[in-house]
Amino acid sequence: MQLVCTITFAQNKKSLQQLSDLITYLFQNSPFYQNWFKAQNISISDISSIEDLKKLRTVSKQDFAAHNMDFLCCNQNKIADFCTTSGTTGNAVMVPLTENDINRLAENEARTFTLAELNTSDVCMLMLTLDKQFMAGIAYYEGLRKLKIPAVRSGSVSPQTQLKNILQFKPTVLVAVPSFILKVIEESSAQGIEINSLSVKKIICIGEAIRDENLEPNNLAKNILANWNVQLFSTHASSEMQTAFSECTHGKGNHINSNLIIAEILDEKGNEVPNGDIGELTITTFGVEAMPLLRYRTGDIVFAIHETCECGSNEMRISPVLGRKNEMLKYKGTTIFPSSIFNVLQSQNFIKDFLVEAESKEGRTEKLVVNICCTEQTENFKQNLENFFRTALRVTPEIKFCSESELAAMRPAENRKIQRFVTR
Ligand SMILES: [Zn+2]
Missing domain, CATH: 3.30.300.30 (ANL, C-terminal domain)
Incomplete structure (x- = not known):
């Protein structure tokens, strides 16, 4: 059983306490989940083990969009930042963050950087949107601040400006959308700059998969690596999850942080798929204050990897996103x-x-x-x-x-x- 396996690996007792805290918190503070529990005739005492999670119906992206602000568990005056994510109807869906939620994001991304073995001698350039209510930008920025790694907020600008910033600030690490990296490579070639003479050694890739279903570099990654002698790291994140899954230097799947999230892989009917089969990533967040989620179906089609990673971690890992359910x-x-x-x-x-x-x-x-x-x-x-x-x-x-x-x-x-x- 997938979930049992996950939890066996992942501090069973602690996860159970976190789940119990979450259920109590939702019962007390979440208008959406209060109705959800009521409609299913569920009381707090019905959830006394991780296995009991299965008693609860899953929540879809449509539910989240349709009842968006009913998911909010705190008063408006506790909100520190309003993030949005693209909804299913074309309208942006809100994911507000409290101060604690921002700290949680920082902890999460600090782990991403630690897995990629960054340290304070690195300089990390963020080539992603830092405004427009985009969560990833502040998450990576706060993660760097937590680790005291200098940041360059290059943002979402042209390949010319990115290249200029690389030359000026000499980052050793980039956080970027991998297909955009190809444009930077092209620009560098057009300007007659030898790309391998630049300071960059690692690229943390966001928003697009860089590995295939065998966890080998896909053609996008191969194109980058054929031109640029860098190490690529895969990540998988979404605003609703408020969590990123990230690769270690061995590149064998994205590690989940069991302190922050439970991941289940479910089939169409909401049942767990057999170990290693593909299914829909369904998540339960721990430690989120403003909009925690319980059994939320992300729409991402993935498979789980349970074998011990070459880095020694026993935590479950998640494959690259093979596709989106609605796609x-x-x-x-x-x-x-x-x-x-x-x-x-x-x-x-x-x-x-x-x-x-x-x-x-x-x-x-x-x-x-x-x-x-x-x-x-x-x-x-x-x-x-x-x-x-x-x-x-x-x-x-x-x-x-x-x-x-x-x-x-x-x-x-x-x-x-x-x-x-x-x-x-
Ligand atoms: Zn690992």
Whole structure:
């Protein structure tokens, strides 16, 4: 049993106490969970073991969006920061943080940096949005402050400015979206700067997977590593979880911090999947004050790794996100996640940018178009690409060449992340 296994590894007694504290806290403070427990006829005494968690129904992203502020467990005057995350309806969903929640984020990200073996002699440049109510920016920043590692808040700026900042501040570590790193590599080459002469030694990759289902570098990571002699670290986080799972230097899955979270991997029906099978990551947060979550289905499709890590840790680890549940495509009888399509496209040097468009009806994807902006717009290249798709996915999406501006016009206007997949 997956959960039992997790908890056996992870300080059973402490987790049980934390769970019990959480349930009591939710009963006392969470309008949403008060109703949730009531509707299921659950009382505090019904949850006396970790196993008892299974008695509770899971909470979906839709529940979270629809009842957003009912999840708030504290008074407005305790809120220190209003974060938002993209909701399921296109409207931003709020995830307010108290001072303690910010400290918890700091603790979490300090662990990310510790796993990547950073120390006070490092300089870490944050190449991510630090405003726009984005949680990751403050989380990484506070984590660095906690460890007294100097930070460079480069933010979400052009590859030219990032490169200029790297040259000026000489960071040894970057926190960045990996596909954006390719643009920095390109910029460096365009300026005639030898990328390996730069100060950067490690990159903590956020927002995109850098490993495949075998935990080997995917094509995106291979592209970076072919050009830049750096060490890449994978992370997996979300604002709702208020927690990041991060890799150690052995790169064998993202470690979960059992002090901060319980992770379950569930199937469609809400049952735990057999050990190592893929399923939906479902989380229960510990120590969150403003918006704690109990059995929250994240929509991320992953698998768990229980073997002891090469670093010696017995904590459960989580695979890269193989896909998002709501992005799962059933195309010509084959189940595909957009990330598998990305992986094929990212193996091609000619491709500068792309956007995958899917049109689905009644659970079936009727149209799957890969819009590509590339330097090699020939029939021959198209056929080669189709062959790559056939080998990797067993099916071939429609391939369309387009210009940078056409691609930009297809993307939703306001987004903090690079949009690579849209549904119509
Ligand atoms: Zn490890």
